Amino acid sequence: MLKHAILYPSFLVAGCIALLIGIFGGSFAWFFAILLLAAGMTAWGAFDIRLGYFAHAFFRKKYHAEGRIALTFDDGPSPHTAEVLRLLKAYQFKATFFCIGKQVLAHPDMAKQIIDEGHVIGNHTYSHRQSFGFLKEKDVVTELERCNVIIQQSVGKKPKFFRPPFGVTNPSVAKAVQHTKQQIIGWSNRSLDTVTWEEDKIYQRVCKKLKPGDIILFHDTSQRTVNVLKRLLPYLQKNGYISVSVDDLLNLHAYEQ
Ligand SMILES: [Zn+2]
Structure with missing residues (x-):
């Protein structure tokens, strides 16, 4: 590597x-x-978070995944999260939500519902700043800790998993996660659901690359993504895939013990 x-x-x-x-x-x-x-x-x-160039990141389960994949949703909770949860429940799939602290403050009930329905919450920073890739170590630590506190106050659990905004890793991010003792979770299958407008293209892109052990990146922030899930979830079920949470897929602890 x-x-x-x-x-x-x-x-x-x-x-x-x-x-x-x-x-x-x-x-x-x-x-x-x-x-x-x-x-x-x-x-x-x-x-490219998969390189592990600046910091180690888990991005897929390599062996013995046996049709298991992990759906992950970034940037929520949002008004669209309820529909994502309804679909996941209908197919009995579990997922991991990398939440922005500010969004948890805006939708605390949604964060609770994510946990109550057996899904996992990870840290996606407090404010998801555009300048995240240029922050100093202490500012990255502040972003991580503020998000951790909000999640802990909302759902009673302190997340171990962290997904950097834009998937950026650099020496500041590497040192910050050492400080907060968190693990970086990347992805192996990126839907590009925030940059591709055509739902069919998003769906085809995910299906074409799909492999057991994949960690799939979506965003629970648009109706577009909900519409893609309405096609994708039955496709996964029909082809013998089940979605589990990231801790389950990777045999890790999702929260501080
Ligand atoms: Zn994000």
Whole structure:
């Protein structure tokens, strides 16, 4: 697995050698090539949570999943969460909701209903700031802790799972989750339900990539997603898949013991 801790010193050494070659050989081509490669790798590592470049993230169950997948819903609770819960109940599927603290404050009854119906709640920061990828460690910790407190006050459980907004990981996020002792949960199947407007395309995209052990990313924030679920849930059932919560899929604890 690619790791920032291994590659960063390698880039540094290679960069220094290339700089010396430039100074004494007259061509800085290698130096700029390494600089470009390091910048590219940093950006790729920050936005592809599966690489585990800056921090370890669980993103699927590799072995012995036996038709089990985990549906996950980010950015709620919202007025659409009730319909998502109704559909999950109809198919007896369990899911994991990565809630934004502010949204839990706005819809506390919905957060309680998620728990009462046997689903799991994870942390998706207090405010889901657009600038999340540029926050310092202490600001990421504040975002995590404020969300933890709100979830604990609303449903009586302190989440262990954290999903970074936009799937961004970087050194600040890596240190922050060490501080709050939380685990990063990514995904292996992304519906793109917030950027694709056509419901059929979202449905086809998820089905085409579907494998046992998948963690599937949705957002419980639109009627579009609800409509996709109305097709997807019967498809999953017909093809022998069941959705379980992330803790169940990965054999982890969802809440602080
Ligand atoms: Zn989000």
